[in-house]
Amino acid sequence: MTVLPTRLDPGGAEYTAHREAMLAKLADLDAEHAKALAGGGPGYVERHRGRGKLLARERIELLVDEDSPFLELSPLAAWGSEYPVGAALVTGIGTVEGVECVITANDPTVRGGASNPWTLRKALRAHEIARVNRLPLVNLVESGGADLPSQKEVFIPGGALFRDLTRLSAAGIPTVAVVFGNSTAGGAYVPGMSDHTVMVAERAKVFLGGPPLVRMATGEEADDESLGGAEMHARTSGLADHFALDEPDALRLARRIVARLDHRKPGPGPDLAAEPPKYAEEELLGIVPGDLKVPFDPREVIARIVDGSDFDEFKPRYGTSLATGWARLHGYPVGILANAQGVLFSQESQKAAQFIQLANQRSVPLLFLHNTTGYMVGRDYEQGGIIKHGAMMINAVANSTVPHLSVLMGASYGAGHYGMCGRAYEPRFLFAWPSAKSAVMGPQQLAGVLSIVARQSAAAKGRPYDEEADAAVRAVVEQQIEAESLPAFLSGRLYDDGVIDPRDTRTVLGLCLSAVHNAPVEGATGYGVFRM
CATH class of the missing domain: 1.20.5 (Single alpha-helices involved in coiled-coils or other helix-helix interfaces)
Incomplete structure (x- = not known):
């Protein structure tokens, strides 16, 4: 039997202390998430509703399939900066007519949905997720364009938004724009460069230059509707492919567009008979100590997220500070690397490199569970080759082509962060628990x-x-x-895709695994030179 045993004592003082510390961090996290949910504040929300318009998340709710989950990404973007938490944009993955899509929605209650530097970074990250996982992209548009006071940080790199739309289309990844209000200046190219465009009657306003700019530039007097209204674009310019009567109608049309994509995932699907873990997800709250210097057994985490708590460990007696092995998660096969005692030695590094090669040989996605203080230092370890062995692990991670998922549970310090597939190594998704910390x-x-x-x-x-x-x-x-x-500081800079409740880990990873299987899962056929 390969079902993991547990030594966790949910009634013990140690577990209780860990749980209370985690709950306190979750309460703080909820307060920060509430700032993103509040948008521009009660006054601007009320004004927006008074115009008969839906909020960004309400639009998403009508777009996605009823009772289906929406995995929101980067909700803390811009945290700790001069810009509002959430960066005036909602992004995530949702299922539309049975098709997983990347969805972005401007929040017009925050400075009219104008894009600041963090909005741009958040949107580009959403585009990256759509590209590497071959997910259709649906943009719910209502934005006045760049936030002019910050144009120096938005204008030049902002061209990548339009570049991405054309490249997605060229790669056969569908793009859809649903315009609810303003889509002006550079923002006009979002519907202009999308495969499919829906505009809402009397609401959508799409033009390179609005009436004031046209008056200044040419002396011409023009009103919003004749210059860039939905009716004009549907009848005259041809920019609108679909003319919607109101917002619900626009979202209905968007759903029909996605339904007609006839999108199919490559390869076999997951095992639909997958068993849930043997142990309660609630117990994930009491595993990580409040003091990250205190080690914990990552197998207790694995036992509460993988199917049937079933884990076939690889080299369990070698390099014991790193647990590696095979499991299934929501019916998808995964290889798992999880830090056991924090420090990575030469044996752990060599073991990881071999395991990553095996996963690529079998085209199995990899899950990295972080709790590392980095690679071991000291004279004996340097003489023993810790640099070349750490480089071997990093080489394997960097050149692996199967999808990588990373979760920062505790510490993620130094080059150990790199070896465990930190952000710079382009994991398909990276999430953090409230207990996580990451630095040099x-x-x-x-x-x-x-x-x-x-x-x-x-x-x-x-x-x-x-x-x-x-x-x-x-x-x-x-x-x-x-x-x-x-975590909030790092998430605010988009160094992860969100800080999650540990109890949601299995669900989040299941959604991510389903998303990555929209693209072929293929292992690497070659690596850089391994220094032996």
């Missing part, structure tokens, strides 16, 4: 290194060292690195 190293270690360097510099110059100033600097650095390591 831990706050105390980083502050300590800076202190040692400063102390050595003072000694080399023959100067006395100010211990009091050193303590103050260390405290400031520790505080800064701690703040910059937290």
